[in-house]
Amino acid sequence: MTKLTQPDISTANDAPLAGQVIAVTSGGTGGHMFPAVALSKALVRRGAKVLFFTDARAARYTDGVDGVQTIILPAGGIAGKGLKGRLMGAARLGLGTLKARSMIKKAKPAVVIGFGGYASIPATMSAKWLGIPFAIHEQNAVLGRANRLVARAAKRIATSFPTVTLIDPNDQNKVIWTGSPVRAEVAALANSTYDVPTEDGPIKLLITGGSQGARVLSEILPTALVNLPEGIRTRLVVTQQARDEDINAVRKTYDGSGIDVTLASFIDDIPERLRDCHLVIARSGASTVAELTAAGRPGLLVPLPHAIDDHQRFNAQQVEDAGGAWLMPQDRFSSETVTDRLAKLLRNPAALTRAAKAAKTAGRANAAERLADMVLDMLGLNPAGTPDAENISKKDQGDTQ
Template sequence: GGGFGGALADLETHHIRAGGIAGKRFTARLESVFELGLGMLQARKLLAKLKPDAVIGFGGYASVPTMMAATWAGLATAIHEQNAVLGRANRLLATRVRRIATSIDGTQMVPEAAKSKIHLTGMPVRPTVLAARDTAYDEITDRGPLNLLVTGGSQGARVLSDVVPAALASLPDALKKRLNVTQQCRAEDLERVGAVYVQAGIKADLNSFFDDVPRRLAAAHLLIARAGASTVAEMTAIGRPAILVPYPHAIDNHQFANAQAVDEAGAGWLMAEDVFTAERLAGRLTSLFESPRHLVHAARASRRIGRPDAAHALADMVADMMPNGHSGEGRQAA
């Protein structure tokens, strides 16, 4: 646990060999299969030593060796899927494990034979996100501020730096004067993005990283972001509406499915990257800012589909399938 902070740093950790297969050349795939095989042998030996009551996988090929070894050993097993599409590793494991925890209702690509195993738990979020859930959605008045948060994942997103500033700069002056923009940009984009906002007379706080995103999200009237699992989980846990621009090259197009789920719930608006232009975004923003009731309704829908109790729901699901159930003393999970 030395690579983690907080309570995780005190946990005993074990490393199991694994290798991804998707998108690799034939020789690289053979090497990955070999690594997976070695990992399964490692995991089998480790599980025999640890004797866990349950083994839980959280997706990715790194989870495959241990989960396969656990199912062969007859242990209680479950997988958790964070996206609206079951990932490839989880699809491989779905028919073998006892339970499947999902984060979004209607998760796609679940094998028919495994659908009865689904438990909708949600995706656990950070304590700072849960604390921000108590922040009420700020009223939008005719002349009051319009707080906009723009994020693009841990490293920012170039398309947001290209499109959002240009769109905001083209808004009517009356709207531009009311804007308070917080935008995460790549370090190399900060200067040019800032120049656009300065020239347009728009108040903007720009950085390549913010360590208080939950607070800023709680203060926002609208989020513009990619549609990763963490983003969707956090915006709905706090209850904020969003314009989501899915990363088009995500495996199985899972970000599109995430954004579609938010859109269909009335909690936001999906804008595919190929139609995400400054002109179209400006039109959407003008409509929303001039008719703020749509933002208020979306904020309510976002909060409604949020799952702040996801960590507890997931823990309860795991405890229920352990040999000793909730009352088991000395429970251990791998």
């Protein structure tokens, strides 16, 4: 796939965006908001004032972020809803678009950057109609529906993965692989060393599922781990996320197994757990995969089967193809098959080490700064002499690593 050459990471200490207003817009879920907020902070560090357009769910993500003014828009989803829900969602999007268009016309941002989700449509569509250059960032390995609506008019399409499905072939010359920004504590793990499990030392597992995906992991994994051979089972140190209503049943399954287990409905020290773990077992949403690849940790990934456009399977497939994870479809995710798979993996530290190294190749470090450099490039403020996208020669295209 032909891609734009990624601008060099800027190391300038000045404020190249001083006096510039940049608009950022995102849907209100964490998968959209985390990278959008990370870019906003990077832009503020470079001197910009950021207008952040989102919906009411997301105010907590931007609350108190210096240099960022949050504008709440009416917005609603359409996909997967009945006729009444689609009509209500469309009406809210219409109201949100009127508000966004009015505010963008008044503020005159130099650039608009959209991160997908239905709440991003009002600002990106307004930019299109007002002739303001805009770019989109896609967190998944499938171009999301909101981003698809505006991709043709976008000046840049930034991606989290080297390959993203459903991007029109005519738009491939606008694609730039930036990676997906992660929180600073996780980004710092890019320089950490994978601690290979020793022959008789502890084996640390991190199990996360999120609100939608934790139930099946809670139903299958405790039994699968308890049924491991004793020589593996008694070395396990497990941190597992489980829904509040499932925790007692999960704890009962682990009781008496000899497994050192910590259960929580929310794990508030993920960066530390990720740093220390030997294997992650998780769904393959955008945020999970971004953190897994940023830290360089091997994963056993179980895609949510009903995710829109099956994007979790595509996410997991990209990491598996890079050698950084093993994809296990939910219809094959039984306690017996998981026990068998884990017994083989946990007896093979060399395979885990190879996967840890390979996981980093599926993501990109410094993604927030790469995105900020893309904004500079769009404005002609090219860091380190990076050429404008329109002038990149064919010999410079293709290899973005």
